[in-house]
Amino acid sequence: MTALLEVDRLNKRFGGLHAVKDVSFALEPGSITGVLGPNGAGKTTLFNLLTGFLSPDTGAVHFDGHPLTGLKPHRIVNRGLARTFQLARPFLGMTVLENVEVACLAPSVRHAGHPRARAQRWLGEVGLGDKSGWPVDVLPYGDLRRLEIARALATRPKLLLLDEPFAGLGSREVEPLAALIRALHHSEGLTILIIEHKLREFMQLVEQVIAMDFGEIIAIDTPAAIVRHARVVEAYMGKAELTLRHNEPTGAGDGIA
Amino acid sequence: MRMFVLSPSKMSMFSVDWLAGLLALLVLAVAPWLFASGYVIGVMTVALCFGIWAASWDFMSGLTGRENFGHSLFIGAGAYTAGFLNVNFAVNPWWSLLAAPVVAAVFSLAVGFPTLRLRGPYFALAMLSGAAVMQNLTIIFSRYTGGQDGLNGLDPIVDSTLGYYYLTLVLLAAITLVLKLIAASPWGIILRAIRGDEASCQAAGINVTFYKIASLTISAACAGLGGALYAHYQLQVGPDLFAVVLSINIIIMVYVGGIGTIYGPVGGAILLNVLTESLRVFSEYRLWMYTLLLVFILFFMPQGLIAPLWWRLRRRLSP
Numbered sequence: 001m002t003a004l005l006e007v008d009r010l011n012k013r014f015g016g017l018h019a020v021k022d023v024s025f026a027l028e029p030g031s032i033t034g035v036l037g038p039n040g041a042g043k044t045t046l047f048n049l050l051t052g053f054l055s056p057d058t059g060a061v062h063f064d065g066h067p068l069t070g071l072k073p074h075r076i077v078n079r080g081l082a083r084t085f086q087l088a089r090p091f092l093g094m095t096v097l098e099n100v101e102v103a104c105l106a107p108s109v110r111h112a113g114h115p116r117a118r119a120q121r122w123l124g125e126v127g128l129g130d131k132s133g134w135p136v137d138v139l140p141y142g143d144l145r146r147l148e149i150a151r152a153l154a155t156r157p158k159l160l161l162l163d164e165p166f167a168g169l170g171s172r173e174v175e176p177l178a179a180l181i182r183a184l185h186h187s188e189g190l191t192i193l194i195i196e197h198k199l200r201e202f203m204q205l206v207e208q209v210i211a212m213d214f215g216e217i218i219a220i221d222t223p224a225a226i227v228r229h230a231r232v233v234e235a236y237m238g239k240a241e242l243t244l245r246h247n248e249p250t251g252a253g254d255g256i257a
Numbered sequence: 258m259r260m261f262v263l264s265p266s267k268m269s270m271f272s273v274d275w276l277a278g279l280l281a282l283l284v285l286a287v288a289p290w291l292f293a294s295g296y297v298i299g300v301m302t303v304a305l306c307f308g309i310w311a312a313s314w315d316f317m318s319g320l321t322g323r324e325n326f327g328h329s330l331f332i333g334a335g336a337y338t339a340g341f342l343n344v345n346f347a348v349n350p351w352w353s354l355l356a357a358p359v360v361a362a363v364f365s366l367a368v369g370f371p372t373l374r375l376r377g378p379y380f381a382l383a384m385l386s387g388a389a390v391m392q393n394l395t396i397i398f399s400r401y402t403g404g405q406d407g408l409n410g411l412d413p414i415v416d417s418t419l420g421y422y423y424l425t426l427v428l429l430a431a432i433t434l435v436l437k438l439i440a441a442s443p444w445g446i447i448l449r450a451i452r453g454d455e456a457s458c459q460a461a462g463i464n465v466t467f468y469k470i471a472s473l474t475i476s477a478a479c480a481g482l483g484g485a486l487y488a489h490y491q492l493q494v495g496p497d498l499f500a501v502v503l504s505i506n507i508i509i510m511v512y513v514g515g516i517g518t519i520y521g522p523v524g525g526a527i528l529l530n531v532l533t534e535s536l537r538v539f540s541e542y543r544l545w546m547y548t549l550l551l552v553f554i555l556f557f558m559p560q561g562l563i564a565p566l567w568w569r570l571r572r573r574l575s576p
Contacts, residue, residue, distance in 0.1 A: 053456065077462035085460070091453025094446075102450040105443045106462025115443060155462045 002065065004029040004159055004191050005081075010049055010059035012042075012215075019045040020056070021215040027159065032185050032192045034202045036226065037212035038235055043195045044086060046212070047163055051083045052076045064158065078108040082157035086164045086195075088144035090136040097123065097132035099147055103154035112156070119154060126150040126180060142173040146180070153184070159191045160184070166196065178205050199227065211235070273571060278520065282430055285527075289422055298422050302490055304530035305425040309432055309483035311510045311522035316436045317476035318508075319517040320445060321469055322452035323373070327384030328480055328507050330368070331361040333391055333499035335481025336488035340408035341401075343489070350414045353485040354428075361481025362474045369470040376455060385501060392499035407495030414489045425486055429523065432479050437519045439475070448472055449517070513554055515564025524563035 003026035012020040020042045027033055035043050048054040050061055052073040061068040063081055071079075091099050100122050104115035112118065123129050126146040131139065139147065145165055152160055165181065166174050182205060184190050196202050199209075202223070209226040211219040213235035219226055226232055285305075289298045310332060318325045335357035342348035342356055364387075372383040395402040402408065415421050439445055447468050450458050458465050488494045497503065507526075514525025532550070536543040554562055 051460070053459075072464075073456075073459040074462050074464045077460060082462075083460055085457070089454045089457040089460075091450045091457060093453055094449055098446055098449075101443075101446055102458065102463065103461035105447060107464075108462060151457070151461055 003027060003062075004031075004064060005050075005193075006062040007050070008060045008062070010046070010061065011057045012045055012049055012054060013057055018215050020049060023059070023212075023215075023217055025210055025217065025220060027191055027193060029158070029191055030189055031208065032181075032206050033194070034206035034209045034223070035193065035195045035212060036199055036209050036232075037197060039197055041197075041212040041235070042215035043197070043212055044163060045215075047083060047161055047195060050076075050161065051081065074106070077155050077157075078106055080108070080156070080158035081161070082152035082155045082159075083161040084145075084148040084152050084163055084165060086167060088141070088148050090139070090144055090147060092137055094136055095132065096128060096134045096136050096139060096147060099136050100150050100154050103151045106155045109154065109156050119150075122150040122154045123147075125153065125184075127176075142169055142177070145169065145177065149180070149184075153188075157190070159193065162192065162194045164195050164197065166198075166202075178202070181205060199223070273574060277567065277571075278434075281520075281524075282426075285426055286423070289419055295418050298418050300530065300534045301527075302418075302422045302425050303487070304527045305422070305429045306483050306487040306490070307507065307510060307526035307530055308429050308523040309425075309486070310480050310507045311514065311526040312429075312433050312436055312519050313476045313479035313483065314507050315511050315514075315516060315519055315522040316440065316479070317469075317472045319511060319519075319522070320440060320448035320452060321472060323469060324381050324508070325384045325473075325476075325504070326381050326508075327368075327386070327388035327501070327504050328476075329499050329501065329503040330364060330384060330388040330391055331477040331480035332484040332487070332503065333388070333395075333494075333496075334361045334364045334477075335484030336494040336498045337395070337402065337408070337484075338481070339485035339488040340411055340494040343411045344408045345401075350412045350489050353489060354414070354482060357481040357485035358478035359481075361477040361484070364481075365474045365477030366470070369473045373469040373473065374466050385504075388499050388501060388504060392496045395496040395499065402496075405496065407493055409493050411489050411492045411494070413492060414486070421490055425490070428482065428486065432482070433520060433523055436475075436479070440519055444468070444472075452517075509551060513551070513562050515561030518561075518564040521561055521564030521567075525561065528563065 005027040007023060007025050010020055010023040023046060035046065037043050045054065049056050052068065052071050055070065063079060066079070068076055068079070091102060097116065097119050100119035101115050104118045120129065120132055123132050126149050128143060128146055128150060131143065136147065162181070165177060169177065181192065185192055194202055194206060206223060209221060209223050210217055211226055211229065211232045213231065218231040218235065219229040221229065288301060292298065310328060314325060314328045317323065338357045338360040339350070339353035342353060343350050368383050368387050372380040396404050413421060415424050447463055450463070451465055451468060455465050484498065510525040510529050511522040513529060514523065515521030533547060536546055539546055558565060
């Protein structure tokens with residue numbers, strides 16, 4: 001099976017900071033993968049490179065067999081690669097329904113049926129069906145996260161990139177959202193890539209974890225195994241901590257999970 | 258049941274809006290017969306020209322939130338096009354109504370392409386300086402533009418004052434209708450989304466740059482048409498048509514009318530033009546009173562006067 005997304009030695013520097021360094025990985029169609037790393041590890045920069053919001057200094061991204069490098073963000077979305085933002089970015093001054101309707105007007109899906117009706121359907125899909133008439137300005141934060149997902153889904157992506165979807169959510173909101181993501185993955189056959197800096201949320205969600213630190217991929221493994229990688233532990237606990245726990249290296253992972 | 262009057266354009270297809278629009282048009286059509294003075298009709302004709310400019314400003318800047326501080330660039334471009342063709346080449350003034358929008362649209366592409374692709378204040382600054390540069394160019398190239406005196410002796414498009422008023426009214430109504438229809442269409446939803454968040458718009462698969470430039474071009478074409486109408490009415494064009502103060506006045510009219518509603522700014526333009534004229538009796542206190550009134554309106558009614566007034570009235574009308 002050929003990969004849906006192929007990232008080949010991607011590099012991005014901001015002045016002296018090497019934000020993304022020789023990053024290569026591939027995503028199989030239908031997979032669900034997490035990108036793990038402490039704050040500043042280059043996760044969001046990587047997302048911005050994949051979605052065209054930033055262009056890489058070197059390296060290439062292939063999606064569905066076609067190169068994405070140099071394409072504008074809206075073109076990449078129309079190719080089937082949609083994203084959400086780390087901080088929800090709704091269209092203020094519009095209703096919840098209109099927020100999703102905008103995405104239903106993207107060229108690739110524009111003629112797929114009545115935009116308003118489709119927007120309503122996507123809102124139902126993420127559990128916001130009864131709030132479609134609300135001004136988005138009064139929507140609670142947890143719902144804004146769902147709105148972001150509905151807006152991304154409305155472009156009918158093959159690959160969905162979620163930038164810290166659980167950030168800022170209360171403990172009771174996390175599991176329902178994880179269930180929603182899981183359901184989307186199963187029912188729509190959607191390939192999903194999730195950024196998270198805490199492992200707990202997506203331990204049960206993802207099949208594979210890409211761990212990053214200082215712009216580099218330090219390990220790619222299953223969630224259960226990733227916490228046993230020395231460099232992952234080091235990235236999270238720091239070297240001093242690691243030395244302290246020198247005698248019990250296998251236990252270190254529990255601290256992260 | 259809770260009612261949200263957040264997006265006026267969403268409900269604008271209701272028949273009550275159409276009825277109100279027709280009623281307003283009727284009032285404007287009857288108005289000259291009530292006053293029957295050439296002076297008042299003249300004031301009203303100018304007010305309608307401002308209505309075209311305010312509506313066209315609102316279509317681009319009001320909907321997308323990208324403030325255009327040099328709308329006079331398009332007005333002047335349209336007016337001078339009319340002046341050149343008519344004075345220098347004796348072209349029939351009706352052709353101005355075609356040529357002026359085209360030239361203004363070309364100007365909008367020249368400013369829009371390099372600046373609207375970027376985020377930040379570049380567009381506002383480029384429009385502001387574009388208009389200022391053009392104003393100075395009319396003086397530098399005075400051989401062709403008549404310099405400070407401008408071009409004089411344009412032919413009127415229609416001879417009678419009343420006829421000109423109706424011509425302007427018809428064009429204003431047509432422009433308002435078309436812009437309002439576009440604003441209520443998916444296109445309008447996209448423009449308001451751009452106002453909300455450009456990056457999100459891109460993430461929703463929308464070509465933001467295209468929509469911004471295209472709506473600026475439509476806005477410019479309408480403003481240019483208004484410029485040509487104004488030029489053939491005044492029978493004269495001058496550098497003041499490029500002036501920044503003209504752009505600022507239009508922006509004030511939009512805010513007073515209710516930004517982002519298209520019809521509100523038309524009302525704002527008519528209201529403020531009539532107000533300025535009626536305050537003439539107070540001679541030297543006129544500017545004071547005008548300014549105080551503006552501050553009052555914008556302070557206590559930040560959403561404007563005309564459109565919110567209509568929303569309130571409509572809520573009263575609908576069961």
